[in-house]
Amino acid sequence: xxAMSYPENSVGAxxxxxxxxxxxxxxxxxxxxxxxxxxxxxxxxxxxxVVGLKGQFVGVLPVSLILVHESxxxxxxLVQTDILTLNPLDNAEDAAHAFERYDLVSAPVVDEAxxxxxxxxxxxVLDVIQEGNNEDVLAxxxxxxxxxxFGNVWETAKSRWLWLGVNLCTAFFASRVxxxxxxxxxxxxxLAALMPVVAGMAGNSGNQTLTLLVRSLAMGQVTNSNEExxxxxxxxxxxxxxxxxxxxxxxxxxxxYWDSPYGKTLGFVMFxxxxxxxxLGAVVGLAVPLLLKRFGRDPAxxxxxxxxxSTDSGGFLIFLxxxxxxxxxx
Amino acid sequence: xxAMSYPENSVGAxxxxxxxxxxxxxxxxxxxxxxxxxxxxxxxxxxxxVVGLKGQFVGVLPVSLILVHESxxxxxxLVQTDILTLNPLDNAEDAAHAFERYDLVSAPVVDEAxxxxxxxxxxxVLDVIQEGNNEDVLAxxxxxxxxxxFGNVWETAKSRWLWLGVNLCTAFFASRVxxxxxxxxxxxxxLAALMPVVAGMAGNSGNQTLTLLVRSLAMGQVTNSNEExxxxxxxxxxxxxxxxxxxxxxxxxxxxYWDSPYGKTLGFVMFxxxxxxxxLGAVVGLAVPLLLKRFGRDPAxxxxxxxxxSTDSGGFLIFLxxxxxxxxxx
Numbered sequence: 325x326x327a328m329s330y331p332e333n334s335v336g337a338x339x340x341x342x343x344x345x346x347x348x349x350x351x352x353x354x355x356x357x358x359x360x361x362x363x364x365x366x367x368x369x370x371x372x373x374v375v376g377l378k379g380q381f382v383g384v385l386p387v388s389l390i391l392v393h394e395s396x397x398x399x400x401x402l403v404q405t406d407i408l409t410l411n412p413l414d415n416a417e418d419a420a421h422a423f424e425r426y427d428l429v430s431a432p433v434v435d436e437a438x439x440x441x442x443x444x445x446x447x448x449v450l451d452v453i454q455e456g457n458n459e460d461v462l463a464x465x466x467x468x469x470x471x472x473x474f475g476n477v478w479e480t481a482k483s484r485w486l487w488l489g490v491n492l493c494t495a496f497f498a499s500r501v502x503x504x505x506x507x508x509x510x511x512x513x514x515l516a517a518l519m520p521v522v523a524g525m526a527g528n529s530g531n532q533t534l535t536l537l538v539r540s541l542a543m544g545q546v547t548n549s550n551e552e553x554x555x556x557x558x559x560x561x562x563x564x565x566x567x568x569x570x571x572x573x574x575x576x577x578x579x580x581y582w583d584s585p586y587g588k589t590l591g592f593v594m595f596x597x598x599x600x601x602x603x604l605g606a607v608v609g610l611a612v613p614l615l616l617k618r619f620g621r622d623p624a625x626x627x628x629x630x631x632x633x634s635t636d637s638g639g640f641l642i643f644l645x646x647x648x649x650x651x652x653x654x
Numbered sequence: 655x656x657a658m659s660y661p662e663n664s665v666g667a668x669x670x671x672x673x674x675x676x677x678x679x680x681x682x683x684x685x686x687x688x689x690x691x692x693x694x695x696x697x698x699x700x701x702x703x704v705v706g707l708k709g710q711f712v713g714v715l716p717v718s719l720i721l722v723h724e725s726x727x728x729x730x731x732l733v734q735t736d737i738l739t740l741n742p743l744d745n746a747e748d749a750a751h752a753f754e755r756y757d758l759v760s761a762p763v764v765d766e767a768x769x770x771x772x773x774x775x776x777x778x779v780l781d782v783i784q785e786g787n788n789e790d791v792l793a794x795x796x797x798x799x800x801x802x803x804f805g806n807v808w809e810t811a812k813s814r815w816l817w818l819g820v821n822l823c824t825a826f827f828a829s830r831v832x833x834x835x836x837x838x839x840x841x842x843x844x845l846a847a848l849m850p851v852v853a854g855m856a857g858n859s860g861n862q863t864l865t866l867l868v869r870s871l872a873m874g875q876v877t878n879s880n881e882e883x884x885x886x887x888x889x890x891x892x893x894x895x896x897x898x899x900x901x902x903x904x905x906x907x908x909x910x911y912w913d914s915p916y917g918k919t920l921g922f923v924m925f926x927x928x929x930x931x932x933x934l935g936a937v938v939g940l941a942v943p944l945l946l947k948r949f950g951r952d953p954a955x956x957x958x959x960x961x962x963x964s965t966d967s968g969g970f971l972i973f974l975x976x977x978x979x980x981x982x983x984x
Contacts, residue, residue, distance in 0.1 A: 365718035388695035502847035516846035517832035
């Protein structure tokens with residue numbers, strides 16, 4: 325049939341044609357006589373599809389209703405019309421969410437002209453969900469879901485270049501930030517050893533915020549009314565954790581550089597920079613998915629690249645900037 | 655009933671008790687008479703459960719077979735015994751995979767004594783799959799799936815400490831590696847600006863390998879026979895991409911430090927260090943999940959922390975070590 329001509333992520337590409345349809349004007353007796361001609365019914369036949377005299381789709385007849393009713397009842401007395409019907413061009417992931425919400429086993433697919441063209445089953449929905457999850461995870465490191473783990477080495481290597489190229493640009497940008505402070509680093513070489521700690525810790529904390537928000541958005545837990553609460557809460561968490569981990573790091577730096585003349589100041593710069601970078605990480609981790617959502621894009625898209633870019637470049641800038649203030653050139 | 659007393663991720667905790675059971679020695683006529691007493695059947699009743707004279711579980715009777723057979727047929731003639739039965743203590747995620755594999759709508763849950771204690775439906779399975787995916791994603795940044803996005807700020811902040819603490823330790827370890835080369839950095843301060851590029855790029859490349867392998871393991875695409883091919887392929891990809899991106903970075907560094915006396919050597923050190931760190935990233939990204947799998951642990955566990963630790967500390971060591979060789983103190 326025509327399944328191949330529908331777009332890849334549409335209901336039409338996923339539906340099957342193993343539906344049994346019956347006319348609405350017949351009795352269950354006739355339905356059973358029709359069913360007795362089958363060896364067995366197709367998998368996932370939890371309902372029959374009811375069509376009118378002109379072939380138009382009317383509704384569904386759950387098999388459970390056939391089983392609990394006497395055979396003289398007419399199909400039109402049992403037909404359920406207040407049900408989910410899908411269009412072949414509907415997005416398959418949206419359809420999957422509807423299956424979860426309404427606990428469906430199968431659903432009719434009906435075209436614009438009101439004709440039954442196929443059915444989607446929970447079995448197809450499981451595939452859609454698994455593939456979708458797989459895609460999200462792979463996309464988060466710049467891999468496509470078409471990665472063949474045993475395919476051609478050269479092709480696979482090339483397929484990873486876009487992601488690596490983007491990351492090279494952000495890494496070199498961060499590198500130029502550090503370079504701008506080469507005078508300060510020459511004076512206090514310990515800064516070179518400590519700056520990746522500031523960047524890395526805030527990156528980790530920001531990633532927690534980002535990941536939580538992206539998941540919550542995907543699960544529909546974030547609404548316009550509670551969005552502000554969530555932002556407020558995550559910023560406060562970053563303030564608390566920035567102070568806690570900034571203080572731990574600062575004290576640790578003070579101990580590490582105990583015998584150096586600038587140990588105490590270095591510890592304080594560490595504390596302040598880490599605190600500020602934690603807050604920056606939270607702000608970026610919140611802003612990227614929320615802005616993407618507002619513009620109708622996938623909130624999961626590219627968040628981690630932008631976050632790492634911010635906490636790296638921003639972290640280096642804050643840490644080395646503060647150090648330049650606190651360790652002025654003689 | 656007893657659902658609450660089973661462990662959290664067990665089939666017992668997920669099953670429901672809305673199953674209809676029939677005796678094996680009766681005719682379909684009697685089955686239908688019994689079903690006619692219902693207003694409707696429970697959701698997801700794709701099969702009835704057949705029990706013997708002593709109450710022991712015998713098998714299932716798909717409702718589709720009731721519909722296609724005449725009413726004088728006996729249940730024992732239609733009962734299917736070669737089916738998946740679950741134990742209440744089975745792992746719910748394993749059961750979910752069985753549902754996917756065999757396209758099930760419901761499955762009987764039978765205890766050690768052979769008694770039917772409940773049923774699992776595809777609806778429960780969808781929940782298990784979604785929660786499992788959610789858990790994996792959150793766990794990858796050290797969050798538990800019990801995160802309440804609108805819960806207490808202080809409690810939530812504390813729940814993130816373990817992850818941040820572990821990352822602080824690895825970050826300070828990497829910092830000590832850099833510190834060991836402070837003499838070299840003092841001589842060539844550009845090294846401080848470039849070392850995060852080496853660490854970050856190999857971390858990204860290693861994360862691609864790690865993520866792909868973890869997903870492939872989860873989807874059952876990796877077997878003992880093809881494991882070696884996969885390792886071989888990913889190492890080759892890291893060699894190719896290490897050369898490509900090492901060369902691009904090396905040339906870029908040469909250009910950036912064109913007017914410096916050590917620009918050319920610095921570019922070469924960059925190339926060599928990035929190449930070696932790419933290979934290190936691939937080895938760690940492969941080794942961590944494969945070793946975890948061999949020891950029967952979850953291959954997704956903690957991989958990214960160990961990877962970042964290796965590509966950071968290892969990257970700094972390789973880059974600054976090479977630089978010390980190429981830029982000896984006068």
